[in-house]
Amino acid sequence: MTTVDDRPAAPPAGAPRRPVNPVLALLRNSWRQLTSMRTALILLFLLAIAAIPGSVLPQRGVNPEKVNQYFVDHPDLAPRLDQIGMFEVFGSVWFSAIYLLLFTSLVGCILPRGRDHVRALRMRPPAAPKRLERLPQHAVLEAPAAADPEAIAAVLRRRRWRVTVRGNEVSAEKGYLKETGNLLFHVSLVAVLLGVALGSWYGWHGNRILVSGADNAFCNTRQQYAEATLGPRVDSADLPPFCLTLERFEADYLASGQASRFWATVTVDEPGGAARTAGFSVNSPLRLGSANVYLLGNGYAPVLKYTDRYGKSQTSDEPFLRTGDPNATEDGVAIFPDANVDPGTGTRAPDQQVAFEGLYLPTGPENGPYLASQYPDERNPMVNLTAYRGNLGLDAGIPGSVYKLDQRQVANGKLKQIGNKVLRPGEKWKLDDGSTLEFVGTRPYITIAVRHAPGQTMMLVACVTLLLGLMGSLFGRRRRVWFRVTPPEGGSPTSGSSLVEAGGLPRTEHPGFAPEFAQLVAAVSDDGRDDRRAREGDE
Structure with a gap:
């Protein structure tokens, strides 16, 4: 009989192979390299290194004033660092590239490994090898051990082994927690990256100093923040509408000066509801819808009343x-740019602006020098001020700090020092031109941070599951055991004279596998003895 082979004929020796598309080959090899575990570890290491400049150098999104000061202190180095995004590290192109490559690499690693793990969970434990004595662990159980494969399988199942019975052989496997924990760890890492991305895209935060009093109320608009950062998917109109007014601030201190308690009481005004009173502290933020208000710091704002030579009074309560x-101990400045305006002509000489710069001491010493406070609470409050008159430089259009004078104006002689005085609450200081400055008192202020972090909950859950997966990956051990029942010549597998051969194999390094195997063999043997005693009792 002639058989026809329908298979395609093999190409003759020496025949040219089908050409491989070099572009597809390059893409395939690049994808394999990117999704390898080695590449993922390298990218994770690079991400950690790339985050170091963001912790060492000041960042514009966190503290723009320190960035400006860095430019002043390092005029040659700062522009070069700015060109490569060192002052906006977490929003730079190169940091985002590492971030996205790591995300892609992790996803490419997880998907095939997860598919293989699910396939392994659905598969039955493999059949026993022919020669069990060659395995790292081996034992032979003689009668009266449990010679019934189903009885042996029942013992293994009670100890949470996955068991399969094949005739007179029992196969069991355990330790899938290792790979499950490994996959859970990597999935949680991807969830952490997603949480960071979600917070970066849709999150926002802003900082503000809030002085007590209705005239210093704060409303949640971007213009009223001292510094604010909005995610690329967030617009100023997306900020939740609410207003805060600081009513009072309470601070308790120990005898050593260490703070023991902070508590801020504010009035919250939200659209569609009546104004309400709420309180919050350092570890208990105020929750307003999707935003949280955190208490970062506190201090005092001296209330200084200046009356110019024309009798016009102005009050400053700048913190x-x-x-x-x-x-x-606090330092600051009180500026009066509209002082000394002639009421008759409505004009002012450009060199008649006034400012006071100095220190505020909540508990000043009884005798000078008055340079440092002796206690953080207000027991002997005083201000040590230096008066300046001239051109403050506010009309030059150059940005500056509201908490310090422009020292360039002092250096070029446009702003001149005219005196120094220490004042306590209620005291007045008469200047050379007849104007006066009164230290009325102080108002407390707090530094608040208003934040919306949409990925925070996801990151918390992901971090917890990441730790659980890491523990499972570290402490899980994959191992297999086999039992083979050998009946006597002409006997049956359930006869008392059968032999049971056992073998064990750890899939990974597991120093405790030998004791576990011994305990398992002893459990099978003891179960066989108990079963034999039961049969003898029935007989």
């Missing part, structure tokens, strides 16, 4: 900022 002294 003085902490100098870093644990006893709350």
